[in-house]
Amino acid sequence: EAQVTQNPRYLITVTGKKLTVTCSQNMNHEYMSWYRQDPGLGLRQIYYSMNVEVTDKGDVPEGYKVSRKEKRNFPLILESPSPNQTSLYFCASSLSGLHRGGPGNQPQHFGDGTRLSIL
């Protein structure tokens, strides 16, 4: 079954304790991205990756890191989490690299979300 898998689904942790949220897709998609969703603010893009070893900042990258060593995986790393990073996080993927018109040209497939609470 084609899917985007995020882990963990829920996490409560404390300020400063490094954490990683994993994201994996089995559709051989080139484009992957991370969003955070906060009440009243909608979805805001954190980082995106057009392909392996190609990553770039979205609108709210501060406090986050990503890597894209393999096509299927795109982990989100919080090196020193703070309470303002408490949020609902979504990973998404799509077929498109720039040569296919970019992410707007293809449907995005979303994971089920990771709810992070940082105390």
Place this chain on the structure above:
Amino acid sequence: SQQGEEDPQALSIQEGENATMNCSYKTSINNLQWYRQNSGRGLVHLILIRSNEREKHSGRLRVTLDTSKKSSSLLITASRAADTASYFCATDEGGSEKLVFGKGMKLTVNP
């Protein structure tokens, strides 16, 4: 940057009625997409309309795009309680590497 803005922010209707949601954006786009999100779940793609298209249908969904007004509308006909969800538009800001989502609109369909 927030590109699309959905309007109204919330809509409550009775089952069987039609629901219309609007999205406005600021810069030129190549594509506009609509998504649905059930409470706390991931977004699900509904429909994609390209800048050279004016209208598109998918089942009970009808999407229009007016590039001169920088706006799109999503019409759900004969709504059902299962259509209760939040709806988002997303645009690609002229074919850039980013897809920018609006803040969403909450639709409640009462049985």
